[in-house]
Amino acid sequence: GAGVSQSPSNKVTEKGKDVELRCDPISGHTALYWYRQRLGQGLEFLIYFQGNSAPDKSGLPSDRFSAERTGESVSTLTIQRTQQEDSAVYLCASSVSPGRISGNTIYFGEGSWLTVV
């Protein structure tokens, strides 16, 4: 597609439930990122996928968070046993080049707004 697509755009869930957030990167982009942004705060890196390499999971805040990516396409971020502090917007981004290219611009989707009640 023309841009990074995320779904759902909004999700309200009860505390303790599992949620899945989906990201469709820009076609041809090999790198995919997930970030979390709490209200009024900066971007918090969660996880990075690059091609068939092992993902960089260093930003995942707990073992309740996991992410998968199928080849160089769709990615799913899963949050198990959601807590109120998980409420945030989850942003997906993708870039065309492997990480070692200078000026590797990343492009963002509009985010999935998660509210845990």
Add this chain to the structure above:
Amino acid sequence: EDQVTQSPEALRLQEGESSSLNCSYTVSGLRGLFWYRQDPGKGPEFLFTLYSAGEEKEKERLKATLTKKESFLHITAPKPEDSATYLCAVQVRMNRDDKIIFGKGTRLHILP
């Protein structure tokens, strides 16, 4: 430790009042610096990429500049529609893949 610091955290200007936002960085192996604009409820929108000290890029009322320690986003005669959060990010050389580090952003509010 690699760091990106943006200042000020928030800035209120009158329409037409020019100013600059700062992004200072302490990183090893800078491979690119990016500016994004983020409107409330939206994902960040890419504005500029700068590669090396001395480089400048312009788009409408915005001009981004880069030195070896910092970048400035200059806003000339801003309009209310320029109100947004402006994010700076740097691409840093790492062992396997490069790393992208974001600043916390500057919230800009232009008063009519």
